[in-house]
Amino acid sequence: MTNSPDTISIIVPFYNEEGNVLPLVERVTEALTNFECLWELVLVDDGSSDQTLKRLREAADQFGSHIHVVELQRNFGQTAAMQAGIDQSRGSLLVTLDGDLQNDPADIPAMVKELQERDLDLLVGWRKNRKDTLVLRKIPSRIANRLIRKVTGVYLHDYGCSLKVYRASVMERVRLYGEMHRFIPAWVATTVPPSRIGERVVNHNERLSGESKYGISRTFRVVIDLLFMWFFMRFRARPGHLFGTIGLAFGMLGMLILTWLGVDKFILGNPIGGRPLLLAGVMLVITSIQFLTTGIIAEMLARVYFESSSRDAYVIRPSREEVVEHDWHKPS
Secondary structure, eight states: OBOOSOEEEEEEEESSOTTTHHHHHHHHHHHHTTOSSEEEEEEEEOSOSSSHHHHHHHHHHHHOTTEEEEEOSSOOOHHHHHHHHHHHOOOSEEEEOOTTSOBOGGGHHHHHHHHHHHTOSEEEEEOTTOOSOIIIIIHHHHHHHHHHHHHHOOOOSOSSOOOEEEEHHHHTTOOOOTTGGGGHHHHHTTTSOGGGEEEEEOOBOOOOSSOOOOOTHHHHHHHHHHHHHHHHHHHSSOHHHHHHHHHHHHHHHHHHHHHHHHHHHHTTOOOOTTOHHHHHHHHHHHHHHHHHHHHHHHHHHHHHHHHHTTOOSSOOOOOOOOBOOSSSBOOO
8 A cells, every 4th residue: 555645547538549549558658657646547439430449458458457448338429438437547636638649648747747736626728729620620619618618607718628637536526418528627616616727738739540520510519518507507506596586587577567457457447458468467477487386396306316316515625545556557
């Protein structure tokens, strides 16, 4: 046993990247061979249809037992593959990067040290000088980054960079679904203050092998996920506040309309039976009742969720634990 301060799990999802597997493992090994922390490399095959899985197994056999291959039965998407790697990792610090070699493994040691020195919970890479096409990659990314900054309130330059360093204790409280890997800083901000999230300029390389899986269509999916993110960040523990506020607003407007129509009929003596305003007032009141009752149901479901999942409304920072020195890469 050793009282090592941190162990590093490097997680890389792959999908049809057979030409990038061996070069990436070589670069990670070169970058971390003399790094002072114990580290492992978790390679996730996301149901590739080419020779990616075979190359991953060959790399594990060639480089040693600190390389672990996780095979998914089919293609579940980058977010699911990343979550699978996180679930299978053992380190106290987690590093994620893409398998296309556009992220530079040489940045990992400096990012880990900066996270430790600044005592952060998440350090995000910033591809300040991106080597991507303008229309298909840069423009969608800029649109998505601005939307995410505006909605989540977490101000970073580059949410889409997969090169990130996390504390595993924080990621234990975050589950990734759909296309949510882009929102990891926002998810982390639900459990830690934004001051514990930082960013660092990193290298970015041109893709030399394989084909990009990104395009302009992802921007629209980001918008849909962003709506869910906004709701979850602000109203996860109190959904009744959202539905109740909307319901009360509709109800007040509907009652004002009906009150005015009541005065118009019973005091001023004007007919109101055929007026569209009457229908609008009634519909607003009915909609208000629906929102209020939906809020009550949502509050009950939220309580069931927290109680059944044993999740607390607070997070206690864990203390350092001892680790066992086996199946880790040790400094030379």
